[in-house]
Amino acid sequence: MIKGMIGRVSLGDAYPVRMMGIINLSRESFYKGSVVGPDDVLAQAMAMQEEGADVIDLGSVSTAPGSPAVSESEEKARLIPALKVIRENLSIDISIDTQRPTVAAEALHLGAACINDVSGLRDPAMAEAVAEYGGSLIIMASEKVAGDLLNLDRIIPLLGERVRLAVEAGVSLQKITVDPGVGKWIPEKTTEYDLAILGGYNRLRYLGRPILAALSRKTFIGATLGLANPYDRLSGSLAATAIAVFLGAHIVRTHDISTSMHTIRMAEAIRGRPAQSECGELSAEVLAHLGQGEDIAETLRQTEVDERGFGIICKKSSFRVVAVRGLSSMESLVIKQEMLARGGDAAIPKLALRCDKRPQEVLIIGTVSQIASLVKNLRSQPFRLAQVAECIDDALRQIDSPERYR
Numbered sequence: 240m241i242k243g244m245i246g247r248v249s250l251g252d253a254y255p256v257r258m259m260g261i262i263n264l265s266r267e268s269f270y271k272g273s274v275v276g277p278d279d280v281l282a283q284a285m286a287m288q289e290e291g292a293d294v295i296d297l298g299s300v301s302t303a304p305g306s307p308a309v310s311e312s313e314e315k316a317r318l319i320p321a322l323k324v325i326r327e328n329l330s331i332d333i334s335i336d337t338q339r340p341t342v343a344a345e346a347l348h349l350g351a352a353c354i355n356d357v358s359g360l361r362d363p364a365m366a367e368a369v370a371e372y373g374g375s376l377i378i379m380a381s382e383k384v385a386g387d388l389l390n391l392d393r394i395i396p397l398l399g400e401r402v403r404l405a406v407e408a409g410v411s412l413q414k415i416t417v418d419p420g421v422g423k424w425i426p427e428k429t430t431e432y433d434l435a436i437l438g439g440y441n442r443l444r445y446l447g448r449p450i451l452a453a454l455s456r457k458t459f460i461g462a463t464l465g466l467a468n469p470y471d472r473l474s475g476s477l478a479a480t481a482i483a484v485f486l487g488a489h490i491v492r493t494h495d496i497s498t499s500m501h502t503i504r505m506a507e508a509i510r511g512r513p514a515q516s517e518c519g520e521l522s523a524e525v526l527a528h529l530g531q532g533e534d535i536a537e538t539l540r541q542t543e544v545d546e547r548g549f550g551i552i553c554k555k556s557s558f559r560v561v562a563v564r565g566l567s568s569m570e571s572l573v574i575k576q577e578m579l580a581r582g583g584d585a586a587i588p589k590l591a592l593r594c595d596k597r598p599q600e601v602l603i604i605g606t607v608s609q610i611a612s613l614v615k616n617l618r619s620q621p622f623r624l625a626q627v628a629e630c631i632d633d634a635l636r637q638i639d640s641p642e643r644y645r
Contacts, residue, residue, distance in 0.1 A: 240515060240524065241489065243449040244414050245375045246332030246352025248293045250449040250489045256507045257294065257490040258499060259334065260287035261455065264299040264317040265309070280321040281328055288331045290496040294353070297321060298336030302357050302385055304424060314342055319349065326350045334377065338385070340364035347372035357385045357420070360401050363408065370409030377451055378402065379418040386424025389432045391439045394419050398446055416490065418451040419443060423458040433459035437479060440486035444526070452483035453492040473498065481506040511643035516633035518626050520598070521565040523634040530557035530607075531639070554608035561603040561610065561631055568594045570622050571601050577616055583609040603631070610635070 242251040250257055262283055263274045275283045284295050299317035300309045314337065325333060326349065334353035335346040340362055343354045347368065354369050359381030369376045378401045380394040381387060388394045398417045406412050419440070421433050443450045454460070460475035461467055473495060480491055480499060484506035493499045515524035535553045544552070563574070571591040578585040583605025591599055603610060610631065617628035637643055 240513060240522075241444065241447060241449055242413065243416055243489070245294055245334065245377075245416060245490070248332055250416065252489075252513050254489075256484050256488065256503050258292050258496055258503065259294045259296045259451075259490055259492040260284075260290075260292035260496050261492060261494050262287070262295055262297050262321075263301070264297065264321055265301040265306075277317075277320060281324050284325045284329055284331065287496050288329055291500055292331065292496045294332050294334050294490070295325065296334040296336055296355055296492055297325070297351075298355075300337070302336070302338075302424075304426075311339055311342065314339065315345065318342065318346065322346055322349055322351060334375075338362070338365075340368045343374075344368040344372070347374045353377060353414075355379075355418075357381060357418075359385070359397070359420075360404060363404070366405040366408035366410055369405070373411070373414075375414040375416070376405055376410050377416045377418055378405065379453075380420040381424075384425065386420040386422055386428065388420060389428055391419065391436060391442050394436065395442060395446065398443075402446065402448060412448075416449045416451050417443065417446055418453055421452075421454055421457065421459070430459040430462040433457070434463070437482060437486075440483050440488065444487050449489040450487055451490050451492060452480060452488035454479045454483060455493045455495065477502045485510045508644065514634050514637040514640075514643060516630045516637065518630040518633075521563065521623065521627055521630050523564075523627075523630040524562045525559060525634050525638055526562050526602070527560040528558065528638055551608070554611065555606050557607040559603075559605065559607060559610055559635065561634060562600055563603060563627060563631065564600045565598045566601055566627070567622065568592075568596070568599065570624060570627065571599050573620060573622070573624060574601055574603065574613070574617075574627070577613050578603060578605055578609065581605065581609040581612050583613075607635075 240252045248257055266274055299314050332352040334355045335351045336355045337343050338356060338358040343365060353375035355377040356365050357379040359379050360366050380398050388397060402415055405415055419436050421436050455476050456469040456472040460472045460479060464475050466472050481502050484503055491503055513524055535556045536549050539549055568591040571587045575585040575587050586602040588599050614628045614632050617624040
């Protein structure tokens with residue numbers, strides 16, 4: 240189960256999808272409707288809090304491609320007074336959208352809860368600043384310049400690397416959120432790349448961190464719908480947001496808090512909770528599943544396969560990845576050997592081979608047939624393996640269960 244924090248706000252599978260309201264202090268912003276002057280920032284923040292925002296994301300430098308450079312002194316001159324006035328008058332947590340470690344450090348010192356770094360920790364001093372003040376951190380997928388990665392095959396490993404770097408610098412893992420960087424950050428990143436990233440949002444769950452959806456009124460929406468003016472992209476933003484939430488986003492960064500609320504809640508309801516089960520100190524979660532018996536059976540009928548073989552073929556055609564957590568080294572090794580004996584596999588930590596006493600996580604990888612056979616065998620095994628079997632069986636049962644939607 241994914242769990243995290245932005246300031247005092249809990250994020251993850253066990254919590255409602257959160258909303259982050261965008262306040263731009265940069266007149267260079269691509270969407271002028273989000274730009275707020277110094278005299279209006281408190282009123283805007285107050286309105287967003289009343290509409291249901293959980294966090295305010297405050298930025299004073301536009302990150303849109305082609306925006307004019309803004310000096311560090313100008314960034315602070317715009318940002319710091321706004322941060323102070325919100326902190327003095329409202330209780331809402333504040334995230335700071337900046338790529339400069341010195342700006343981040345000053346903002347955290349003044350009470351900001353989080354740093355939203357679209358540069359993806361290009362400057363290692365950013366993680367150090369966040370760690371020094373015990374802040375939360377949003378890492379966007381970026382390598383050389385902001386948002387320059389084109390597909391999830393590169394985005395996911397880079398984010399994994401940057402999360403590890405942040406932890407090594409002292410940032411709490413529980414305070415790190417990831418952002419794949421949807422948007423036309425570089426000319427090569429065309430609409431097709433953004434749509435593909437959004438379509439694969441559920442793959443980001445493998446990072447094990449809360450996922451941010453920052454899609455509001457972006458270029459790919461305008462290009463898809465033929466809407467050049469960001470003011471016209473609200474309905475497209477809501478549709479994209481619904482998809483991102485359904486596929487696993489835990490927090491939505493948006494210009495439109497009140498109009499996004501129902502979209503987010505409906506998509507969240509359809510997504511349901513993860514298919515998982517807890518049995519004391521043990522837990523099992525279905526990380527991925529492909530193929531359902533009855534669906535495959537219908538395809539087999541259309542191809543005129545002999546129905547006497549349906550049961551076996553359907554089980555062999557359905558694939559599952561199950562994470563089991565809280566295991567001992569011996570339990571991990573038994574599961575590994577049992578899956579190998581059935582033609583499947585199980586990924587176990589190196590700690591298991593050293594008989595480490597700390598609780599461990601094992602990834603069970605195989606067909607429904609192989610995992611069903613594993614479960615049957617574990618029920619007669621020593622240690623807590625009978626309990627593990629029940630946990631796995633219950634998690635698999637929940638894939639299609641209405642219990643996940645209560």
